[in-house]
Amino acid sequence: MVKILPRREVVIVGFGWTGAILAEQLTAEGLDVVALERGVWRDTSTEYAVTNIQDEVRYRYRDELFEDLSRETLTFRNDISQTALPMRMLGSFLPGTNVGGAGVHWNGQTWRFLPSDFVAKSHNEERYGPLADGMTVQDWGITYDELEPHYTRFEDLCGISGKAGNINGQIQEGGNPFEGWRSKEYPNPPLEMVLAPKMFAKAATELGYKPFPGPAANMSQAYTNPLGVQMAPCTYCGFCEKYACGNYSKATPATTIIPALMQRENFELRTEAMVLRVIKSPDGKRAEGVEYITPEGEILHQPADIVILAAYITHNVHLMLTSGIGTPYDPRTGQGVVGKNYAYQCVSGVIVFFDEDTHINPYVGAGALGMVVDNFNGDNFDHTGLGFIGGGYIGQWQTNGRPMESHPVPEGTPKFGAGWKKAVRESYGHTVGIGTHGAVMSHRGNYLDLDPTYTDAYGRPLLRMTFDFTDNEFNMSNYLTDRAVEIAKAMGGREIREGRRKGHYSIVPYQSTHNTGGTIMGSNPRESVINKYQQSWDLENLFLTGAGAFPQNPGYNPTGTVAALAYHTADAIRNIYLKSPGPLVQA
């Protein structure tokens, strides 16, 4: 039997980056907010203490911070002619669970998208003519200018370390000259660079590029954020990606928002609350609330005036489909919107091996410690005749040398045994990796829907992912990798090893947790699931946050934009929706 709980003003599903931002913003307005998180509570000061965190077995290989695939997973295939099979081990991406979500174990590379990224369809068509066949790239219905103040709010919250490249239209020496205008400098100076990014920057400069310090949510100095929460300077321990930060040096929901939010009496967090569906009103026009299950198997109905899905893109899409909200996308007809334009990130790399007198010491690292060139991102260069649109950045991130995970070896090295060990010994301290981080343009055949065969532990159909890279990604990635090889050669190492993008997308090796699309944003309900305020076109009191909003995925990490959109949504709820509840007019 379902137990009905007292009504609340706002219920938030999922308590990661965007759930925490919305909870903070709406409780500050005096709203009564309850957040439902499927995972458990974890306290930075105890669970993630410095002494506990540097445990590769526990966190990287036993997946302690990632979602539990024995209860829910997804099925995967490359195209609609195939039968999708369940993902039974985590690989290509690592969605988070527990309080703070994937925000706890991210790297902290905190980007803004380019102004032209938000008008990708109209901008590219105007400059290069019609999009390639099958490409379903769309404009976002929101502009960079509208998001700029919200990017700034997130950067101030996190204390981002960086160097501005464009303040109010004035290009700044040492920053990214290609970025959109920003209203002020970053709140903290860049991280102090170490040897490898300096070598990369020198070579890139010699080739005529404009390297700059990657924007980092790792603290370059002590910082107290606008909520009064203090963070400490980063110690370069190299345990950021896939780990929490026990040193309070990486901005996460737990180190920036949660200490302040948990003091507020109008906020309640319920953990181990697995939301199973959104309940629609009898007339199908509003969300009545959500239904969730406790570890004891009790099913509870939480009614609310406003429902916010902040459960990461795959779960937001799953909840929409299993709750029967909106029209599912059909790749055969191109009709429907829920699940449409699933996209990802297209990465490649080059490793430079140096002689033993170049001591890189890969233990010295931080999640966003690096130098980057943006000359080949978005439309920062002329694509005429190149066979692709979009691009990506090329960077040398000195993120870690964690011994179980990091053992680069030259081409042709045996995969195990004495030969492999010798190569690891010789290479470990003397290699530099260069990464390319490319866009994925949306395509008619890449989408999310419900699997017809497999179900989760709660009896719901699994989400089915259908995805493969297209010619646009291969052409783009090869172009970026060629540029990375040129920089690698200019660095003057003994030999290089290329890791080019080849073959079908595989869900097995880790690539990035930058899944996007499926609940995309747009200017009309025919082409999108949400409007520019992230309000559902179907249910006026339902809002969705996260990278599901992206109509395609630009060449940057997503979270800066995900967070900026969350602030924009909070403002829309506070300033427009509460005064006149209903569909928000797209200005």
Ligand SMILES: Cc1cc2nc3c(=O)[nH]c(=O)nc-3n(C[C@H](O)[C@H](O)[C@H](O)COP(=O)(O)OP(=O)(O)OC[C@H]3O[C@@H](n4cnc5c(N)ncnc54)[C@H](O)[C@@H]3O)c2cc1C
């Ligand atoms: C290893 C790693 C490194 C990354 N590095 C970077 C980086 O350097 N830069 C960058 O921009 N991005 C990075 N990311 C991506 C970044 O973490 C995400 O973009 C960000 O956390 C997304 O915020 P969110 O609020 O949408 O989801 P999350 O922060 O993941 O929060 C979602 C929450 O919802 C909960 N939830 C899900 N389903 C339910 C349900 N049914 N009921 C209740 N709760 C539910 C989950 O448990 C989770 O806590 C990285 C991600 C990973 C995994």
